[in-house]
Amino acid sequence: xxxxxWRRLLPNYLILSLFLLLILVPIIGLVFSAFKTDTEVIxxxxxxxxxxxxxxxxxxxxxxRFNYFFRNSVVVTIVVVTISVFLSTLTGYAFGxxxxxxxxxxxxxxxxGYMVPFxxxxxxxxxxxxxxxxxxxxxxxxxxxxxxxxxxxxxWMSSFFSAAPSELVDAxxxxxxxxxxxxxxxxxxxxxxxxxxxxxxxxxxxxxxFLLALVMIQKETMRTLPVGLAFFQGRYSADIPLMAAGAxxxxxxILLVYIVFQRYFIRGMLGGAxxx
Amino acid sequence: MKIPxxxxxxxxxxxxxxxxxxxxxxxVFVFYPILETFRTSFFEWxxxxxxxxxxxxxNYIALVTDAQFLKALLNNLTFIIFYSIIPIVIGLxxxxxxxxxxxxxxxxxxxGLFLPQILSMVVVGVTWRWIFNPTFGLLNVGLRALGxxxxxxxxxxxxxxxxxxxxxxxxxxxxxxxxxxxxxxxQRIPEDQYEAAELDGANEFRQLxxxxxxxxxxxxxxxxxxxxxxxxxxxxxVYVTTRGGPGDSTLVTGFLVYRSAFQQNQLGYASAxxxxxxxxxxxxxxxxxxxxARGEEGS
Numbered sequence: 059x060x061x062x063x064w065r066r067l068l069p070n071y072l073i074l075s076l077f078l079l080l081i082l083v084p085i086i087g088l089v090f091s092a093f094k095t096d097t098e099v100i101x102x103x104x105x106x107x108x109x110x111x112x113x114x115x116x117x118x119x120x121x122x123r124f125n126y127f128f129r130n131s132v133v134v135t136i137v138v139v140t141i142s143v144f145l146s147t148l149t150g151y152a153f154g155x156x157x158x159x160x161x162x163x164x165x166x167x168x169x170x171g172y173m174v175p176f177x178x179x180x181x182x183x184x185x186x187x188x189x190x191x192x193x194x195x196x197x198x199x200x201x202x203x204x205x206x207x208x209x210x211x212x213x214w215m216s217s218f219f220s221a222a223p224s225e226l227v228d229a230x231x232x233x234x235x236x237x238x239x240x241x242x243x244x245x246x247x248x249x250x251x252x253x254x255x256x257x258x259x260x261x262x263x264x265x266x267x268f269l270l271a272l273v274m275i276q277k278e279t280m281r282t283l284p285v286g287l288a289f290f291q292g293r294y295s296a297d298i299p300l301m302a303a304g305a306x307x308x309x310x311x312i313l314l315v316y317i318v319f320q321r322y323f324i325r326g327m328l329g330g331a332x333x334x
Numbered sequence: 335m336k337i338p339x340x341x342x343x344x345x346x347x348x349x350x351x352x353x354x355x356x357x358x359x360x361x362v363f364v365f366y367p368i369l370e371t372f373r374t375s376f377f378e379w380x381x382x383x384x385x386x387x388x389x390x391x392x393n394y395i396a397l398v399t400d401a402q403f404l405k406a407l408l409n410n411l412t413f414i415i416f417y418s419i420i421p422i423v424i425g426l427x428x429x430x431x432x433x434x435x436x437x438x439x440x441x442x443x444x445x446g447l448f449l450p451q452i453l454s455m456v457v458v459g460v461t462w463r464w465i466f467n468p469t470f471g472l473l474n475v476g477l478r479a480l481g482x483x484x485x486x487x488x489x490x491x492x493x494x495x496x497x498x499x500x501x502x503x504x505x506x507x508x509x510x511x512x513x514x515x516x517x518x519x520x521q522r523i524p525e526d527q528y529e530a531a532e533l534d535g536a537n538e539f540r541q542l543x544x545x546x547x548x549x550x551x552x553x554x555x556x557x558x559x560x561x562x563x564x565x566x567x568x569x570x571x572v573y574v575t576t577r578g579g580p581g582d583s584t585l586v587t588g589f590l591v592y593r594s595a596f597q598q599n600q601l602g603y604a605s606a607x608x609x610x611x612x613x614x615x616x617x618x619x620x621x622x623x624x625x626x627a628r629g630e631e632g633s
Contacts, residue, residue, distance in 0.1 A: 070432045071439075077428065078446045081510055085449065087472055088461045103464075103472040145356035152352035157338045159346055168357065171364040173619055175567045177591040178612040181605055182370035183363065184596070185381075205364035208356040231341070237348065266454035268570040269588075273596060284456040288574050291460055298464055305460045309453055316452045320445055327451060328515055328556070 092302035099298045114303035118290070122300070124307050126279045127286035131265060134199045134282060138264045141200075142207035143256055147249070149208060150215020151241050155227070165216075171209030176269045184273050198274035199282065203267060207260045214326075218252040219245065255326040258319045265312050283308040368612075375605035393606035403607060406585045409497060410566050413586070416501030417508050417565035422557050424505075425512030429520045430538075430546050434528065440517065447510030455507075459574030462503045466490050466575075490576050496584050500575055504565065512557050519553040520546070555626030559619055566615050587611045 083104070091099060092114055093107035118124045152158050153165055179202065187198040222245055230244045246253075271282040281289070287308050294300050316323055340346065375393055379386045397403045437443075450458060465472045466489035474486040489499040523545065531541050547554070569588035572578060578585035578593070587607055595604035 067435065067437065070435070070437060073428065074432065074437075074443050077424075077509070077513065078443055081449060081506065082446055084461050084465055084472070084506070088464065091464065100470050103470065103475050145359070148352040149356040152349045155338055156349035156352065157340045157346070158349035158353065164353065164357065167365065168360060170368070171360055173616060174364075174368060174612050175588065175608075175615060177567075177569070177588050177608045178371055179364055179367035180591075181374065181595050181601055181608065182367040186367070201359060202363040205360040205362070208360050209364065212356065237341075237344075262452055266456075268454070268456060268573070269592065272573075273592075284454045284570070287454075287456050287460065288570075291456075291463070291574060295463065298467075298470070301460055301464070305457045309457045312452055312454070316449075317445075320448070323452060324444065324448055324514065327448075327511070327560075328518065 088302050088305060091298050092306050094299050096297070096299065114299040115307065118300055118304040118307060122286075122290055122294075122304060123278060123281075124283070124286060124290075124304060127281050127283045128307065130196070130280060131283040134196055134203075135261060135264045137196070137200050138203045138207060139257055139260050142204050142211055142260050143253060145204070145208050146211025146215050146256065147241070147246070147253070149212040150217075151219050151245070153212060153216040154219025155222070156237065165212075168209050168212050171206055172213060176206075180269060180273055183270075187274060193274050194277045194280050199267075199271055202270060203264055207263070211256055211260070214256050215249070215252065218249055222248060251322070254319065255322040258315060258322045259326045261315060262312060262323070371605045371608050371612075374601055375609045377602045377605075379601040380599045381601055389602065393602050394610075396603070397606060397610065402582060402585065402590065403587070405582050406587045406590045406607075409584060409586050410568065412497060413501055413504055413565040413568055414562055416498070417504040417568075418558060418561035420505050421509035421512040421561060422554070424509045425516045425557065426542075426546070426550075428513050429516035429550075430542050432517065432520075434520065434523075434525065436521075444514050444517075447514055449510070450507040451511050455570035456574050458503060458507060459571050462506075463490065463575055466499060491580055493580055493583050496576055496580060500572060500584050503571060503575070504568070508561050508564065512561070515553050515557050516550055519550045523549045552626065555622055559622045562618055562622070563615055566611065566618070 087103055090104065090107055093109070093111050095108075095111065098105070098107060119128075149168070153161060158164065183202055184193070187193050192198045226244055226248075227240055230240050235243065266284060267282070268284045268288070271285045272288070275281050275285065278289075287304050290304050291301060340348075376388060376390055377386050378389045378392070468474055468486070468488040468491075471489075473489065477483065477486045487495060490496050492499075527545050528541060531545060536544065567588060568586045569592065572584055572586050572589050573592075576584045578589050588611065591604050591608045591611065594600045594607065
């Protein structure tokens with residue numbers, strides 16, 4: 059019986075595997091290329107590298123200055139994620155559970171930011187940062203991305219808080235908790251799945267952000283990984299192993315987070331969180 | 335929906351304390367720039383404050399006959415075919431083929447199918463530049479191995495095929511997402527609906543039309559909104575693969591905004607393009623949301 063079911067499912071698995079392979083082959087090819095020598099690249103795009111050669115990674119890291127790009131991306135991403143999640147929890151809590159005068163104007167106003175493309179803000183933003191002498195600093199990358207993330211974060215967290223059980227809140231209030239204590243002592247532990255989803259989404263958007271960093275940063279050592287890789291590609295586009303190694307340095311951390319937290323990624327994105 | 339009540343002795347504006355820090359950063363660094371982009375679109379301006387000239391609707395009127403802008407807009411609309419329509423069709427086809435029976439191990443496939451969604455579009459662009467590389471790229475090498483030398487070409491440098499080539503990358507990014515989305519939705523549809531339809535003699539196509547599609551309306555809405563907005567927003571991928579070339583054959587509105595604002599100093603023109611692009615995204619999103627909401631009322 060079991061064997062029969064397996065046979066019936068086999069064609070389905072074959073079809074799924076075909077479509078999965080179409081996605082994986084380019085990525086596997088990229089990984090192979092990163093370990094190859096220039097001559098091996100010419101031999102065949104999907105041939106296995108003869109050895110695990112890490113020279114290309116070393117060269118990208120030092121000569122290619124990916125050590126700087128990596129540091130910049132880590133700093134910007136950690137700051138944006140931490141502050142955005144904290145502020146979104148506050149705004150989401152207020153819109154979901156507290157009386158807020160002017161809510162009918164303020165809430166849609168915040169959501170506008172979720173729908174606009176970066177192109178709609180980048181021109182005045184550049185002049186603003188230039189006037190404040192903030193181009194080529196982390197501020198120019200951090201502040202606008204917090205603003206955009208809070209927009210989505212408010213939507214995300216307020217839908218969690220407005221569905222949270224109000225009996226718990228009432229009971230805590232009777233016990234003498236104030237609003238602030240109710241948020242952090244009672245609701246925050248319950249919010250863990252929603253918060254984790256928000257963390258991984260904002261992490262992904264910030265880590266991968268391109269246009270803002272392209273416009274705001276001129277100094278090479280201040281570039282983030284995606285912009286660094288794009289310029290790197292302009293200079294070394296013929297050196298496939300070096301390019302592939304650079305691309306893997308950019309993709310590595312997000313892949314790691316994805317493998318550990320994929321449930322939260324998929325839940326958030328199936329919920330309609332838009333990829334920029 | 336419940337309306338939150340004020341506690342005794344609590345200020346009316348207590349809730350504002352929680353909103354203020356986030357709202358302030360948002361207003362200064364996102365909302366104000368949106369308004370400022372809109373205002374700039376009514377000026378001719380090269381970036382130096384002394385040269386700012388009010389031209390009312392001139393920038394917009396010029397757009398109607400501007401070959402560059404129309405080309406970019408047409409390319410964005412073409413990308414909707416590659417980013418939305420093809421992935422959704424693939425996703426629906428597979429979901430209706432596979433979704434009715436439980437598939438052990440689906441989580442494993444889901445992980446892989448979702449992969450392109452989490453990668454930076456710069457990484458995706460670098461990967462596909464390697465695939466499209468005329469001499470040692472995967473595509474041309476593969477075609478030669480199959481004896482199809484006549485089909486090989488410089489994919490990203492060819493006026494005819496550069497646009498579909500970049501579009502195909504969009505399909506690669508989006509189809510796994512659509513598959514996972516629809517497969518998840520299919521699990522919800524009760525099997526007896528299909529059994530009843532089969533008893534009534536409905537063929538596979540009619541089952542798709544009358545059972546699967548209406549049941550997947552919510553998922554279709556999410557898929558459409560996500561992929562259409564991605565098609566209208568394309569920037570990183572074009573920047574890395576073609577920079578809009580050869581000629582303007584892969585130019586998109588996002589890249590046009592960047593190029594005219596930051597390389598050609600035409601800030602008024604760039605702002606007008608950005609405003610049109612934003613409005614387009616808004617209108618299309620609202621239409622899709624409307625279609626989705628109407629379906630929910632009906633069911």
